[in-house]
Amino acid sequence: MSGDRIPDFVRRMQVRPTDRVLEIGCGHGVACGLVCAWLTSGQYLAIDRSRKMIDAASARNARFIEQGIATFLLADLETLDLGEQRRFDKIFAMRVGLFHRDPERARRLAERWLAPGGQLFVQYDTPA
Numbered sequence: 511m512s513g514d515r516i517p518d519f520v521r522r523m524q525v526r527p528t529d530r531v532l533e534i535g536c537g538h539g540v541a542c543g544l545v546c547a548w549l550t551s552g553q554y555l556a557i558d559r560s561r562k563m564i565d566a567a568s569a570r571n572a573r574f575i576e577q578g579i580a581t582f583l584l585a586d587l588e589t590l591d592l593g594e595q596r597r598f599d600k601i602f603a604m605r606v607g608l609f610h611r612d613p614e615r616a617r618r619l620a621e622r623w624l625a626p627g628g629q630l631f632v633q634y635d636t637p638a
């Protein structure tokens with residue numbers, strides 16, 4: 511898949527300035543800047559279950575963290591607890607294993623965090 515994979519994916523989500531966005535499995539945090547560029551009063555939260563990835567993504571996106579737009583959280587989708595109030599207009603996951611292995615379960619786990627009318631976007635590569 512080309513180097514345009516992440517920009518193409520983010521473009522398709524049509525992020526709005528006020529969107530509350532959750533990324534599941536952010537890895538190195540490449541999508542963060544592309545999402546945050548669209549946000550004014552909106553917010554971006556990324557989770558990843560790897561401490562190494564959260565540290566790398568946070569360092570890469572320090573500017574957006576300092577601006578109060580982006581937050582990175584060490585957490586696993588399977589045990590994620592964001593409380594009763596926090597919900598998102600757009601949730602996305604790219605190349606996150608659970609969405610290959612058990613898409614129905616992954617979808618249910620992710621959809622818990624959608625606001626009414628919110629959208630879930632998932633991308634994974636099928637074997638060639």
Ligand SMILES: C[S@@+](CC[C@H](N)C(=O)[O-])C[C@H]1O[C@@H](n2cnc3c(N)ncnc32)[C@H](O)[C@@H]1O
Pocket residue numbers: 534535536537538540557558559560563585586587588603604605606607608
């Ligand atoms: C293949 S990488 C993809 C990174 C990025 N989304 C991309 O497309 O380049 C998958 C990432 O998802 C994280 N991950 C896998 N399962 C997860 C889960 N259940 N909850 C949170 N993060 C998960 C991994 O730690 C890893 O950083």
